[in-house]
Amino acid sequence: MSWEKNVRKVVPYVPGEQPDKKTMIKLNTNECPYPPAPGVVKAIQEFDADCLRLYPNPSAQQLVDALAAYYQVSADQVFVGVGSDDVLAMAFMTFFNSKKPILFPDITYSFYDVWADLFRIPYKRKALDDTFHIRKEDYFEENGGIIFPNPNAPTGIMESMELIVEILEKNKESVVIIDEAYVDFGGKSALGLVEQYENLLVVQTFSKSRSMAGLRIGFAIGSAKLIQYLNDAKFSFNSYTMNQPSLYLGVESVKDDLYFKETIQKVIRTRERVKEEMKQLGFSFTDSVSNFIFATHPLFSAREIQAELRKHDIYVRRFDLPRIDNYLRISIGTEEEMNTFLLRVAEFMKSVK
Amino acid sequence: MSWEKNVRKVVPYVPGEQPDKKTMIKLNTNECPYPPAPGVVKAIQEFDADCLRLYPNPSAQQLVDALAAYYQVSADQVFVGVGSDDVLAMAFMTFFNSKKPILFPDITYSFYDVWADLFRIPYKRKALDDTFHIRKEDYFEENGGIIFPNPNAPTGIMESMELIVEILEKNKESVVIIDEAYVDFGGKSALGLVEQYENLLVVQTFSKSRSMAGLRIGFAIGSAKLIQYLNDAKFSFNSYTMNQPSLYLGVESVKDDLYFKETIQKVIRTRERVKEEMKQLGFSFTDSVSNFIFATHPLFSAREIQAELRKHDIYVRRFDLPRIDNYLRISIGTEEEMNTFLLRVAEFMKSVK
Secondary structure (H helix, E strand, C coil): CHHHHHCCCCCCCCCCCCCCCCCCEEECCCCCCCCCCHHHHHHHHCCCHHHHHCCCCCCCHHHHHHHHHHHCCCHHHEEEECHHHHHHHHHHHHHCCCCCCEEEECCCCCCHHHHHHHCCCCEEEECCCCCCCCCHHHHCCCCCCEEEECCCCCCCCCCCHHHHHHHHHCCCCCCEEEECCCHHHCCCCCHHHCCCCCCEEEEEECCCCCCCCCCCCEEEECCHHHHHHHHHHHHCCCCCCCCHHHHHHHHHHHHCHHHHHHHHHHHHHHHHHHHHHHHHCCCEECCCCCCEEEEECCCCCHHHHHHHHHHCCEEEECCCCCCCCCEEEEECCCHHHHHHHHHHHHHHHHHHC | CHHHHHCCCCCCCCCCCCCCCCCCEEECCCCCCCCCCHHHHHHHHCCCHHHHHCCCCCCCHHHHHHHHHHHCCCHHHEEEECHHHHHHHHHHHHHCCCCCCEEEECCCCCCHHHHHHHCCCCEEEECCCCCCCCCHHHHCCCCCCEEEECCCCCCCCCCCHHHHHHHHHCCCCCCEEEECCCHHHCCCCCHHHCCCCCCEEEEEECCCCCCCCCCCCEEEECCHHHHHHHHHHHHCCCCCCCCHHHHHHHHHHHHCHHHHHHHHHHHHHHHHHHHHHHHHCCCEECCCCCCEEEEECCCCCHHHHHHHHHHCCEEEECCCCCCCCCEEEEECCCHHHHHHHHHHHHHHHHHHC
């Protein structure tokens, strides 16, 4: 039909599998195995349903203020969105408007090239080195913008602040976005650099370390100028993106710093313990400082381990991509879930030998 | 600074005022004065906070299914988003990619030109006639797409199905979007035409008739082909737009059809009663079939009435635009709120005489 000729056609992005079984062990989308903070649970019970009839605050002011206070920046340096995907999509649309290509790693968050395609942004993938680290020199050439996750996904590997500073020093003409979705699990944030670099945007999320993937809250912190541009675009797209539950419950989450830090420590302890046990089973893995382990085995293919685990309703993620197709990305679940995971893997290995 | 040269610069859209006072009478943003359905209130009380740690269903399947059943279409004909603004923004981005201008009325929802500017879509505004009705012939010329609200905002005026069919018949090469944000208050929906016209997209919202502006739910119904294109773009923008509370509470709202219809009838009754009383006060108004009255007075300026009401914490909307700058758009509140509104207006008129 002829009306179709004016349609923006995109290769549809297929989100990761979201199985929904009562008994499953879900280690495939990096969710937190622990519930949101007790204050969040209480706030739901006390939630005044009548407020749903009113539009939320368009600036999401209460949540912006809570984040500004927590991260010790001013409110005009904070932008919030419907998950960090919304924040990143808005940032791509707002900041990457050059005819020069934007740069990101070849192994990275799988959404970057999708947004670039959607917004018709040219891009170049820069190959990570053999240890899956960024080669900083790759980011010294002319470009229309730079983005990479730190720690990287799905490797979990952290780049140093020195590398980030060097990249920023060589790129004063581009917006540089550091996607810190996983930074809370032992990484180091670039937030301390936003005062110095007006073109640095740091993006984080409530989906992992704050146990709120289901509420959809992401945020960006940067110079007031960057945030102003982002807000101008956001207000021209949808004035009211954050609904009343997100605003109320998001604030409650930020308030409870003790629970936040305890939850993170629990995940880190489990991660390090599971790494030890996986080493015993013959796995090798990257030095992940995230809430997942990115592992490979010299004798068993990632594909067969994944298929075997699936038979037991244990879901882990594998990416059918060059260089990493023999790796599994295993989210850190509860101690009990990880024990079952380890047991099933060990049993499988024994049965095949 | 030079990084700014690649920024997408837009004239920031300024959303309507959202005052937040306990005692105010808020008749400026067309919210519903009644709470959401009892089932929604109950669902909040019983909401399992633990589900917040998990990503929501990316296809918003439970809500899509509920809407498909309610409107008797198949699930692949339904698209949901974060308010109808999100749905419309996504539709502009997806469907209006021609170099030919899209067409919409000169007096209409104030976001259309904002989205067109954001996405660099050329557009032409077509002047409504002297009675604020669409001149159908204006939409027979070559175009890159057509959009108008029905009933129109901020006039509340309904165009006939015959006019819509004629416009559709002449525009098989464009996507035609009918924005039905206000249709539930006595209007007639074009939903019955989607089977016949593959290029017709009908957009509605939970913000007005379902008392859920604060939850941010909008939806579109059209041919499976249109919805597929919308979903492809949406999944390339943000896989998880609808959070867990929106999905759960949205479904509960759709379930309670009796409450939905009673609420609408209450608003309509109040609207018609207030129209009568405003006529006595000398106002004239359009034949609004929406949840607002669009009124003007021969002796008192809209600006002065608005200012006077504001002194009493009563908020109504005025648009500083050609032809309608002497009109007030007054949302329908509770009976009691409207009595106070009428009383203050009458007192003001007496005091000035």
